[in-house]
Amino acid sequence: MERNTVVKLKLTAVRDLSASTREFDFSCDAGAKLSFSAGQFYRFVFTDDAGEFERSYSICNFDASVSSGIMTPQLVISQVANGRATRLLFGDKAGLPGLEARVTGPFGRLTLPEKLPPRIFLVATSVGIAPYMPILAALEPALAAGDTEVILMFGIRDQSEFLYQNHLTRLAREFDNFRLHVCSSREQLPVTEAVHRHHGYVQEAVKSYVPTAETGLWYLCGNPSMIDEVYAMLKQAGLGVRHVIREKYVFAKQVASKSAGPTAEQKKLIAEKLKKFQS
Numbered sequence: 035m036e037r038n039t040v041v042k043l044k045l046t047a048v049r050d051l052s053a054s055t056r057e058f059d060f061s062c063d064a065g066a067k068l069s070f071s072a073g074q075f076y077r078f079v080f081t082d083d084a085g086e087f088e089r090s091y092s093i094c095n096f097d098a099s100v101s102s103g104i105m106t107p108q109l110v111i112s113q114v115a116n117g118r119a120t121r122l123l124f125g126d127k128a129g130l131p132g133l134e135a136r137v138t139g140p141f142g143r144l145t146l147p148e149k150l151p152p153r154i155f156l157v158a159t160s161v162g163i164a165p166y167m168p169i170l171a172a173l174e175p176a177l178a179a180g181d182t183e184v185i186l187m188f189g190i191r192d193q194s195e196f197l198y199q200n201h202l203t204r205l206a207r208e209f210d211n212f213r214l215h216v217c218s219s220r221e222q223l224p225v226t227e228a229v230h231r232h233h234g235y236v237q238e239a240v241k242s243y244v245p246t247a248e249t250g251l252w253y254l255c256g257n258p259s260m261i262d263e264v265y266a267m268l269k270q271a272g273l274g275v276r277h278v279i280r281e282k283y284v285f286a287k288q289v290a291s292k293s294a295g296p297t298a299e300q301k302k303l304i305a306e307k308l309k310k311f312q313s
């Protein structure tokens with residue numbers, strides 16, 4: 035598919051990953067497939083009773099589609115109180131397949147460089163782990179060959195949010211050059227072989243790497259405040275945009291307030307007020 039073509043999708047399957055997080059599989063209209071590089075996202079347009087609205091989601095496929103660069107989207111989405119997409123996607127699971135969306139993409143700079151650096155730091159909070167699943171799949175051959183070292187730091191609130199635990203711990207057991215730090219802010223995590231556990235925010239794990247920060251390329255994804263704080267720590271250590279790639283999961287309203295001008299209705303109101311003021 036050409037970049038930014040609009041494609042229609044249908045939801046085909048929904049799986050609960052935790053009480054507040056679900057995995058969603060889509061199929062494309064007329065058997066079309068979408069292109070992507072590990073780490074990218076698509077913009078989804080959904081329709082509800084109030085009309086159309088757009089939300090961005092990282093592509094979380096971590097199977098053979100990563101090496102082919104061709105996929106039908108698999109998403110991991112966490113519910114948000116009073117969220118518009120949440121209302122649509124977290125209803126009765128059985129009634130969801132068939133839900134339609136239009137997508138454009140792929141977008142995003144959270145992708146791997148052609149020449150891998152000696153160390154790659156991946157920092158995520160919650161569903162910010164989504165783009166790292168295909169990234170880790172893309173890195174497996176380099177991990178096996180000993181070409182790079184990967185340090186994943188994953189911030190969650192409690193054990194139930196440790197998404198993809200089996201897959202991530204398998205990687206940590208299999209590769210000495212893959213280190214997995216899981217930081218839980220609300221409770222101590224049970225001891226798990228191959229996982230470095232921390233009680234607190236993901237910034238705690240980052241601190242231990244700051245003295246050697248310049249030895250690698252950093253990826254930050256998820257909660258915007260976490261990203262600002264970690265970026266400030268890395269900037270203090272002398273790093274800048276060349277060494278740190280950020281993807282903030284900003285809410286749609288923040289995006290809208292930055293990019294959109296007044297609506298037609300607001301423009302009409304402004305014109306009426308101006309007319310009154312000038313007369």
Ligand SMILES: Cc1cc2nc3c(=O)[nH]c(=O)nc-3n(C[C@H](O)[C@H](O)[C@H](O)COP(=O)(O)OP(=O)(O)OC[C@H]3O[C@@H](n4cnc5c(N)ncnc54)[C@H](O)[C@@H]3O)c2cc1C
Nearest residue numbers: 089090091092110111112116117118119120164283284285
């Ligand atoms: C590039 C990019 C990639 C993204 N990828 C993913 C992804 O893979 N998985 C995923 O789950 N989300 C992802 N998001 C976030 C996603 O686009 C939506 O913002 C999210 O699903 C909430 O949408 P909603 O319609 O349910 O809530 P909205 O209707 O947008 O928000 C409802 C209310 O909740 C607040 N709110 C919204 N989101 C949050 C939040 N996360 N925490 C606390 N309060 C919030 C809003 O300010 C608002 O008051 C991504 C965002 C971006 C920009």
